[in-house]
Amino acid sequence: MSKVRSAPDFVIIFSTLFLLGLGIVMVYSASAVVALKHGDAYFFTKRQLIFAILGIASMYTVMNIDYWVWKRWAKAAFYTSIGLLILVLVIGVEVNGSKSWLGLGAFGIQPGEFAKIGVAIYLAKWLADHQKQIVLFQKGLLPALAIPVVCFALIMLQPDLGTGTVLMGTAILMIFVAGARISHYIAFGILGIASFVGLVLSAPYRIKRITAFIDPWQDPLNSGYQIIQSLYAIGPGGLLGLGLGQSRQKHLYLPEPYNDFIFSIIAEELGFIGGTLVLLLFLLLLWRGMRVAITAPDLFGSLLAVGIIGMIAIQVVINVGVVTGMFPVTGITLPFLSYGGSSLTLMLTAVGILLNISRFAR
Secondary structure, rough: OOOOOOOHHHHHHHHHHHHHHHHHHHHHHHHHHHHHHOOOOOOOHHHHHHHHHHHHHHHHHHHHHHOOOHHHOHHHHHHHHHHHHHHHHHHHHHOOOOOEEEEEOOOOEOHHHHHHHHOOOOOHHHHHHHHHHHOOHHHHHHHHHHHHHHHHHHHHHOHHHHHHHHHHHHHHHHHHHOOOOHHHHHHHHHHHHHHHHHHHHHHHHHHHHHHHHOOHOOOOOOOHHHHHHHHHHHHHOOOOOOOOOOOOOOOOOHHHHHHHOOHHHHHHHHHHHHHHHHHHHHHHHHHHHHHHHOOOOHHHHHHHHHHHHHHHHHHHHHHHHOOOOOOOOOOOOOOOOOOHHHHHHHHHHHHHHHHHHHHHHH
16 A cells, blocks of 8 residues: 555535635524524634634645555544434433434534444444455445444434434445445345334324325425425525525524525525525535545555545535425434534534545545
8 A cells, every 4th residue: 555645635625624714604604593592693603613624624624644554543542423413312412302412511412423423434444454344244234334323223212313314324335335235225225214114103293204295385484394494494595595694594484594404595695696606516525535535555545535425415415405394303413604613613624634644545
């Protein structure tokens, strides 16, 4: 393996920082009205700026740490993730019906976000070390799936179906890329669908989200409220939008417009062109990330790059799908754009790892 460093991928840096900058502007625009409850229109923006600075510092630091160092610390990262997920079940703070936060004064950390990158690192190591066994069912596929399933089970005890879906989706993508058999995937796909249906049926609020997805106007003031208000934001945006800061839905119509539904405000204020620009930037980031994965000098680096890019792609697809009414409502942030400390700093840290892999790409 070549250990000659080159410059990191500039396109990844550009697209990430552009999305981050746009995110800070849109967090202010979307949150200013709600923030006045705290006596400061910049209440959420200031916090987002703090986490953006911490995230950029982390991204820069990690970008200069040779990525194979993480292979040595993979097991520690995985067990730390499990420990934090257990800890949050014991002393975690409940937010919106989910016990997924460890409170730290005015801030908090979300162990599920740490678990996503911890699982990606450990799974990349395991798959790289057992590549020849992955085509076997008992000695390959089952042990590989057991790694994310442990964290998924702990996340579902919170419960947090959105984070769990991203974690499992990322892991399944990595295992597939590592060479798992299609026939095994079909069997587990059927089992996975059955399990997902069981998880939905086990919680009444999830059933309401499914029915609201099918026909949100059936219950417009309760289960269908969020998606209806989101569509009311996207529709009037038209081609060019209402103008930056001119959103109507952020005036206490759309709940937490600066978080999971920030894409709705982007489409309302910046229109179809603004929303398309955001999606094109994500596509640019994903394309360059997959290029890094293909040209990485070893299997561990390649699989880790796939995991990071897969994590971002899955979150983007689900978040945009939710706000446009294509998927049932679930709590998943839009990477680099939505308000949130743990999500933002961990995502930027993951991009830092990707950038380091790019420095050794062939």
